[in-house]
Amino acid sequence: MTPDLQALASLDRVIHEPARLMIMTVLYAVPEADFLYLQRECALTQGNLSSHLAKLEEAAYVTIVKTFKGKYPLTICRLTKNGREAFEEYVRKMQYVAGATANGNGSSH
Amino acid sequence: MANSPSPIFLAEKRSWSYWFADGLPQLLIGISAILFGFYFISMTTPASTALVVLSFVAFGAYLLIQIRAPQILEWLKARITYPRTGYAASPYFATKNNVYCDANLNLTPVHDPNAPAIAEIKSVRRARNRRLSRTYILMAVASLGLWFVHSPWICALTGIVMGIILWVGTRADRSVSLLVILGFPIIGFSVGALQLAPHARVGSFILGVGLLFLLDGLVSLVLYLRRNPVASVPVE
Numbered sequence: 575m576t577p578d579l580q581a582l583a584s585l586d587r588v589i590h591e592p593a594r595l596m597i598m599t600v601l602y603a604v605p606e607a608d609f610l611y612l613q614r615e616c617a618l619t620q621g622n623l624s625s626h627l628a629k630l631e632e633a634a635y636v637t638i639v640k641t642f643k644g645k646y647p648l649t650i651c652r653l654t655k656n657g658r659e660a661f662e663e664y665v666r667k668m669q670y671v672a673g674a675t676a677n678g679n680g681s682s683h
Numbered sequence: 684m685a686n687s688p689s690p691i692f693l694a695e696k697r698s699w700s701y702w703f704a705d706g707l708p709q710l711l712i713g714i715s716a717i718l719f720g721f722y723f724i725s726m727t728t729p730a731s732t733a734l735v736v737l738s739f740v741a742f743g744a745y746l747l748i749q750i751r752a753p754q755i756l757e758w759l760k761a762r763i764t765y766p767r768t769g770y771a772a773s774p775y776f777a778t779k780n781n782v783y784c785d786a787n788l789n790l791t792p793v794h795d796p797n798a799p800a801i802a803e804i805k806s807v808r809r810a811r812n813r814r815l816s817r818t819y820i821l822m823a824v825a826s827l828g829l830w831f832v833h834s835p836w837i838c839a840l841t842g843i844v845m846g847i848i849l850w851v852g853t854r855a856d857r858s859v860s861l862l863v864i865l866g867f868p869i870i871g872f873s874v875g876a877l878q879l880a881p882h883a884r885v886g887s888f889i890l891g892v893g894l895l896f897l898l899d900g901l902v903s904l905v906l907y908l909r910r911n912p913v914a915s916v917p918v919e
Contacts, residue, residue, distance in 0.1 A: 596690075599690050599691055599694055600694045602691055602694075602804075603691050603692075603694035603695035603698060603804065604694065604695070604698045604771045604772055605772040606770075606771070606772045607698075607769065607770065607771040607772065608765065608769050608770035608771070609769070610765070610768065610769030610770070611701075611768065611769030611770055611771045612769070613769070614768060614769055615694070615697070643757065643760075643761035643765055643770060644758065644761035644762055645761075645762075646761050646762070646765050646766050648765065648770050650770070665691075
């Protein structure tokens with residue numbers, strides 16, 4: 575494998591999945607959000623969002639806490655330190671790939 | 684493509700707009716301005732003892748709203764907004780730095796100036812804070828004319844100037860509606876037409892602004908409730 579392709583091979587597969595990437599992006603921009611807000615932002619079904627959140631929680635990228643705001647039950651999701659760092663690393667790698675493509679580095683032999 | 688805003692930036696911007704979508708912050712601003720305006724008018728014009736007592740009650744309520752605004756909003760949103768469209772922590776009350784949480788869910792600021800995505804979020808929030816501070820200061824300066832210029836038509840001019848300041852200062856964030864921006868000159872003209880003494884027109888102007896925000900909040904709330912009927916089945 576050529577060194578310039580190694581960045582692609584080492585992309586975090588947990589984050590790279592489109593639905594999980596959307597969830598991570600929203601949670602990166604917002605300090606915390608609940609299940610319903612994420613569902614609306616990402617346009618995912620309840621089951622789909624649940625399963626992706628479970629995977630992110632399993633990878634210790636997200637913490638999920640069931641709590642109450644008044645009488646309304648909330649499932650609050652937040653990025654963990656690991657999740658934040660993994661997302662930043664992912665963004666850096668993607669920016670490297672995009673930068674290399676924009677500069678024409680990827681097309682030279 | 685390189686110049687288009689990133690999804691992170693757009694998600695942050697949407698969460699900011701989301702804070703105002705239900706009209707509750709505008710309602711609270713309106714109520715507190717009405718209370719303060721009422722207090723101001725009754726304190727500066729000769730009135731009965733009952734009215735003085737009432738004005739102190741209004742001032743107490745105004746102070747309470749000022750001190751407890753985040754908690755009051757949270758209480759209202761927990762009953763109106765979160766069951767309908769979900770909860771997202773407001774960037775308005777978030778720390779200036781980005782945060783992560785530890786195992787105990789304690790929020791801790793991140794200090795990593797080299798992280799590009801963080802830098803973007805931080806710069807967006809810093810620029811917004813700067814814009815809002817500048818708008819508040821300019822609005823305060825513009826309002827001085829109501830006190831010190833004797834012509835009653837200064838109210839109309841102040842209303843127009845404040846409307847322009849508000850429009851320029853908030854157009855990037857869209858946190859103030861066109862109704863409020865256009866309402867400022869109308870309030871200015873109305874207060875000017877009443878030919879009031881300087882102290883009375885300041886109070887009347889504040890009262891008018893309060894009514895404007897109250898109207899804006901009510902309109903936003905009604906539209907929000909019509910667009911988002913409460914979910915019949917609780918989610919997750």
